[in-house]
Amino acid sequence: MKKTILPIGPFHPLLEEPEFFTLYLEGETVVKVDLRIGYNHRGHEKLATGLTWDQVPFLVERICGICSTSHPYAYVLAVEDLLDIKAPPRGQYIRSLIGEMERIHSHLLWLGLAGHFIGYNTVWMWAWRYREEILDACEKLTGNRNHYAMCRVGGARRDVTQEAMDFTMQSLDSNERSTTMFLGAIVDDPVMHKRLKGVGVLTKEDAIAYAATGPTSRPSGVRWDVRETDPYDAYGASLKAKAWDVIVLEEGDVFAKAAARVLEVLESIKLCRWLIENMPDGEIDVKVGNIPEGEGCGRHEAPRGEVFHYVRSDGSNKPIRHKVRAPTFTNLPTYKASCPGEQIADVALITAAIDPCYCCTERVGVVTRNRRNTLTQDDLVKLSVEKTLEIEKKIGRRSNLAKI
Amino acid sequence: MTDEKYKVAEKVRDALGELLQGIDQPRPNRIYAIVHQDDFPAAARILYEKLGGRLATSTALEVRDAVELIYHFMLEEDGVLCNLKTLVAKPELTVGSVGAFLPAADWIEREMSEMYGVTFEGHPDPRHLLLPDGWPEGNFPYRADYPQNPDGFGEELPDVYQKDKK
Incomplete structure (x- = not known):
């Protein structure tokens, strides 16, 4: 042929x-x-070497417009790894809360677009409408619908108010109802089954060989989640409290990838609730002095998979190398x-x-x-x-x- | 938990054996292992096949008369990030390819070779990744000696663009 x-x-x-x-x-x-x-290609890695340690989070926040907290989160974790310090508990919980809110709205955005692609424009409009509730909550918490600028080396940049957290709880409740309805609509719809099942299967072996991450590898039966395997900030404590679970499916097709994302939204809602209920009091950040010579790696489980940052310091006020790896680089x-x-x-x-x-x-x-x-x-x-x-x-x- | 993580360095030391030149575990979940550039692909293969490491990514950075390569292998079962390092000497800047047997290293090696000028011997697909195909040879944007604002650099556009202009 x-x-x-x-x-x-x-x-x-x-x-x-x-x-x-x-x-x-x-x-x-x-x-x-x-x-x-x-x-x-915007040359962020080279640009970062011309900025001071405190300026880099603002630069890397502009890498992605949807999961905008992922990159600064991974970067501050990398610098904290270099310094061998940990943020105070309240700072850790605030950062993790923002990370999870971001996962919810990013997955809903994807769900809407996926609905549009197969011709279900209702799915698209519903998903984006429910996403608005989460974005409103993000605005209450941080002052912005996106680009929250909540991460700084040593903790969180701003505190969150009790009023904002109460508002977030309400948004989460109403979002949980709609997402559960969504899940039913996808799982019970025979057209969705016919259209998405068995399409574009990524086998477990391929997922491992290509080192796919996040909701690309987990629906293929690979249990890789940075929040679980290398817990940081509030994730270790929330796992111990069994506040949420990692979603792993076996099929690896488009249907599994869609279902995994909806299930992850539900898990993230549970985790957000747990974080708000258990939000500790106290300082939100620690003072950071000079950055000594050394190197550090920061990893954050972004909505699309693992974000990886590597920094090397020579003791000056700028990094001499800053490596950024977004999840799509391994997923594509x-x-x-x-x-x-x-x-x-x-x-x-x-x-x-x-x-x-x-x-x-x-x-x-x-x-x-x-x-x-x-x-x-x-x-x-x-x-x-x-x-x-x-x-x-x-x-x-x-x-x-x-x-x- | 922490003690268990400190045992992982022993595991890496046993697996790499004589290839290993040095190993350090500054924090329980971070290991830095150094090997010679000739042994590098073999060491990476051991981390991938024997220890089940997932190649998160690789970093290249310029040191005085060499380019340092760091391959970040995540040992998921142990929850430890094992960074495999080597120094590739200038001016040859040639090292065996890991992408030859590990698809995950394919793209990142292409990126490092165009940005730093490292040649990966045996790479299955040594084309440009981020830079255009007609990029002038010998220009490596992430090198320290690469001009930040070269005067008139835009005039010498690669061939592909010159054709488009006509």
């Missing part, structure tokens, strides 16, 4: 992490995937394992399942010998919706999809 090469990319200027895929197709089946990144190459054997209509879904950014699907050029035509993001979504409609027809179920 003739091989067709299908380039997808390179990038959408509105979203971060632009990527370029080259799909090698036989008919409609993907046989090989090649990836290129680097279209938006798993397409090489999960895409071959799948159909084009599913690729948009599989590439969305690891929760990167959707930029890559904006512009697709289909090259067929000498003719050249272009697929837009709308066309890809349409392809995906059509497949869902076909399944609905087969199992004799009608929805409002046809109206779109």
Whole structure:
């Protein structure tokens, strides 16, 4: 059979992490995937070496706009590792609380986009509406809906008020109800089963070989969670109190990845409640003096997986090396394992399942010998919706999809 | 718990055996092990295959007459981060590739080779990762001697862009 090469990319200027895929197709089946990144390389690692230790958290907070606390969190953990100090308990609990709130709203954002991709726009609008409650709570707690700037070396930057925590509790209650409803809607929906089950399977062996992290590896049966294996801040204490559990599923397909994220939202809600109920009194940070010579590694379980920061100091007021590794860096190459054997209509879904950014699907050029035509993001979504409609027809179920 | 973590250094020492040049455990959950650059891929293979380490990522940094490589292996079962270090001497800057047998090292080695000019022998796919394909040879942006604001550097755009202009 003739091989067709299908380039997808390179990038959408509105979203971060632009990527370029080259799909090698036989008919409609993907046989090989090649990836290129680097279209938006901003040189954060080099920039950080020109800033003082206190300025770097503000820089790394701008790496990601959705999980904005992950990078400063990992960075301050790295510097605290270098100094061999720990934040006071209240500071630790505040930082962990913000980290978990972020996980909830990030997963809901993904869920909404995934719903949009398979043509369930109701899922999209509901998920984003429920996400607003969490963002409002974040605003009450920190002053910002995003970019909280709550992490500093030695503790938290600001205290949280009792009033804000009470408000957060209410938001969590109402969010738990809606997320439980969501879970029911996904697990009981026969169309979701047909559309997502067995699609884009990432096997346990591949997940380990590619060192995938977070909700990309855990649905494949790999129990890797930094919060559990290398506990930091309030996570060690919350695990001992059995306040939450790590979600591990076996199937490794898109359905498992979606289900794992919804279940993780519920676990995070439990953990947030536990953190607020057990919030200790006292100082929120410790004074940090000069940073001595040395090196430190900081790891934080961000919504998408492990964020890794490494810092090296020569005793001056600036780091001489600052290494940043975002979870998508290890999760993206798993397409090489999960895409071959799948159909084009599913690729948009599989590439969305690891929760990167959707930029890559904006512009697709289909090259067929000498003719050249272009697929837009709308066309890809349409392809995906059509497949869902076909399944609905087969199992004799009608929805409002046809109206779109 | 802490005592158990301090035993992991013994485990790493036994596994690496003669390859090991030095080992340090400044904190219970952090180990720093140093090997010679010739033994580096072999040591990484032991950490990955025998101890079940997950390669979190790798860091390269420039020291006086060498580039230091640090491969951060997470020993998930023990909850200890084992950092495998080596010094790759200038000017050859050549070391065996870990990406040859560990897919997780594929991208990060491509990044280190274009940013620091380290050559990974036996790497399965030694293309550029972050920089464009036509990037001028011998320009390594993360090196200390790389000009921060080179005058007129933009004029010498790589070939691919020159073609686009025409």
